[in-house]
Amino acid sequence: MTNLTGKHIVLGITGGIAAYKAAELTRLLRNAGASVRVAMTHAATAFVSPLTFQALSANPVHTELLDTGEESAMGHISLARWADLVLIAPATADFIAKLRAGLGDDLLSTLCLATRAPIAVAPAMNQAMWDNPATQENVRCLRDRGMRILGPEEGGQACGEVGMGRLLEPQQICDELGSFFDNGVLAGLSVLISAGPTREAIDPVRYISNRSSGKMGYALAEAATQAGAKVSLVTGPTALNAPRVHDLSRVESAADMYRSIMDKVSSANIYIGAAAVADYCPAAPEKQKIKKNESEMVLTLKKTQDILSAVSASEKRPFTVGFAAETDQLEDHARQKLAAKSLDIVAANWVGREQGGFENDDNALFVCWNGGHAYLPLAPKKTIAEQLIRLIAERYHAQNPAKNPR
Template structure:
């Protein structure tokens, strides 16, 4: 496979040298294209020695085919990977700019494009950067990471470029088989926001951590994972395709769009049960001692999908403050679910914490999981889901068109 590795400016550029080596170990031919800023961190000579190819840096190159180096490279590449992808590079790609060789190749090539972002955690979480990333995802560009942890600037948080070994495995599809290998999983996660007026909304305390942990665990188990996320401040798990929504209706619309290709639906989202019947066009003023709100039910996303999409293996969640088993079993029956995961919520439990415990029910059985960290809990739950999916006669082997 011909991999065009784009390197943009950032301290993480030093990792890209090892990435070249990892890609070549997997039999890839690697052509490096560097931006001007990248050359301030690592010299082209380093990449030339590792790739065995002259590094390309100039948009107008008299030595290239018909002096059009961007067309030559665009035709050559089977895959384009930009690592690191800086905030500036992401912004220029979003705007469709072609002001250097790397951005011009991206516009001129039909090859799949993947970005491995790397930047300060505050930059990564900036609304402008998140909007740009969302736009690129909608255009079919794959976002790999970023990871989370210590950063060169001294901050801690999301924004680290994924490690070269991870990126090489993801690009070359060298993923180990897992209990969900070959399956497509759709996950909903986080809260929804139901608007009252242009500045206020109804929501709940869901952090989305359990859903995001399950997305990572399903991907690690070999599944192709799509994640529909309400408004949460969490990094996208590696290899997972993410769609951001706000309201229950938006979550339902996106789920309707994506569910046909899935075999398993895991609905961890804490969808608001009610929304204002009328949304005010202007900010509600504090003009009286009390205010009355008329609410209406939101769509029953899980119930609707479970009853309509009979090919799905459906897993629901029930967050309860009392009578856990009774309410969970009633919800499983009412919504026609294959499995439901119940957990108690309240101060220091369930929401906004890293640990959780689940009591999992299915027709004819139950199992206690946890308490433990949500990441470890997610791995155990995925194993249980895989076992129940494999033994369910009505779902085993079912494949959506």
């Protein structure tokens, strides 16, 4: 929690029953060394008195956009500039919709429009409101704009129902805030990541591809960004919203991905090849749609360029991490790939099973390097990505002690 020492945090409280938890959150933030100023919506004041937060924060509480005392000096602007972080906790469905629309009809929403500080949103609402497609779309939009969504979690709610929508506990929120100000294990480093499948054209209509969803690569891009890296993401076609990264390139085929990766690799400290790149592509794609006239068709395939081997052999070679998706002999194949392609790390996972691998939200990895290995047990891909990034950082800094930002 020491990385909150001296930080300026504006705590925005909106009108939900979970507003009472913001009192404990204020206390924890101050105990961690942060300066806290509270901004409340009118609805929030119906649940908890502003006087409570004035006592806990040791600062006046802000509730009015057109306050005759502070607004003569543009108080909402000065508050927006004062903040190192704006935290909305709890954030109701109504306020999330307001943030998505860019409305500024009260002090807190106007402050969010005016600040250049990062914004974190901790949702709290009835489980049906959280599951509503409109709320889910609004949350996705805020996340795509770079706002950090903290929670919610599943549990009992004030209405008596049980489900997703419960505000994270104040200590959990404080723990999450640490990454906003932590230099991170990859601070100052450039990380190049490939993700998703490739599509190899048979004709203008059909293509060869695989079952990769891109979820693992996207989770790695998010985790590397949170670890302080400047992330470049090269992605094949996916149905996912792209994470917020320094540079995003969308490609279609293995050849497209090869060109994009090789154009960027000289400026990367670390390359993580999480994409499921096609090993073969049609030798002569048809320019017109193939008609279904014959009972059989022979398709001649040729090997695609090996991106991992090319990166590993490049003149300005980055620390190179490969992935291996296997249906048998997982550990043996991973170690063979490590040696055959002169990689620094290989992360291998099972595919074709009920849990983990392609098209799943969870994964498990066997990770190996020269002289060691680790097992990352089945967990959400976000968690696996964070664990793998820490492993990559440890191995990178062990090989490059002079470049260790710490």
